[in-house]
Amino acid sequence: MNGEVAQLCNIVIAAKKALQTKTTIDYLCEEYVKNLTFVFSEGDFYSAKSVSDWYTHCLEKGLQDVKYATPTTVKDRGILGFSNTSGSSIVCFFTGDVVSYFTPEWAYKNDGWDILYTERLWKNAPKGEPLFSDNTKDFKKVLQEIAAFADKIGFQGFANIFTKAFDILEGTGVNDTYYAQYLKNIPMPESNVRLFCAAEIADVFGAMGSWNDSPSYEAYERGLEKQYDMLSGQLLTQIRLALLFAVNQW
Structure with a gap:
């Protein structure tokens, strides 16, 4: 599995587990990651330097649930082995019907990867959370x-x-x-x-x-x-x- 997709999935799984059990998030960052940063949207001006820090700040903002999002088709399957090609994101649902999503950008520098997740508000998001079927x-x-x-x-x-x-x-x-x-x-x-x-x-x-x-x-x-x-x-x-x-x- 593409490392970008794997990380997105694992962060969402860890966050969902923490929400369900009302405990701290349990996520071990990959050895090949040098820096992992989450930048929250305009008006917040908060930058989290770890998954734990990101999750804590999301809770402070009223996080209710988190989902993994990805397109089910792509124009070019040939580029999927490379970084920044999956089109996937972490979608966060907050109190007050506020929905935002974090998209990653991977950059290899020296001896590891710098990964930047940027939050964007999902304006006019569909009402209610999406449901998925067993395929x-x-x-x-x-x-x-x-x-x-x-x-x-x-x-x-x-x-x-x-x-x-x-x-x-x-x-x-x-x-x-x-x-x-x-x-x-x-x-x-x-x-x-x-x-x-x-x-x-x-x-x-x-x-x-x-x-x-x-x-x-x-x-x-x-x-x-x-x-x-x-x-x-x-x-x-x-x-x-x-x-x-x-x-x-x-």
Whole structure:
């Protein structure tokens, strides 16, 4: 999974857990992060230097809930392995029907990443909080189809990845050590953890060596580029729908 997306999801999960249990937020910043800053919107003039500081200030402003937001389609899957390409954000719901969202900007400097989250007010936000549906059935379907396609064009390694994600959703892969770590460390219901873990495994949209690279060329050479594009687009949509449900709906 793209590091930007993973961090956004993990911050939201930690914040939701803290809100539900009325405790301090439990979030361990990634080792590769050098500086993490949250700048609040105009009129606030507050700059938080950690996730804990950000969460505390949000509570002071009347935080009621927090959601992960992301588009379910993109114009160019080929750039998703790079920073600042996910289009995702953290959406905060405050008392008084105030809604804002934080979007990240990643910059690599010297020996680590500087990450700046900037808050923007969501003017004319829809009334009420969004609800998300469990897409397990549709996710499994596209995983089966794209696994068969990957095998057909000679990429058994990718076929195995998609099958592993399918097995997690099916329940036959619950003893997998990768899944076990997710279940142990992520404070969500098990059905949500399955979707989250499967989305992590199936996210193969990177740069060199990814599903965007050689498989795309091989599909073109075989005259199967339309099928490749269709299945790849469907997979990305199901991955993002899985994240939206898993991270937000519990």
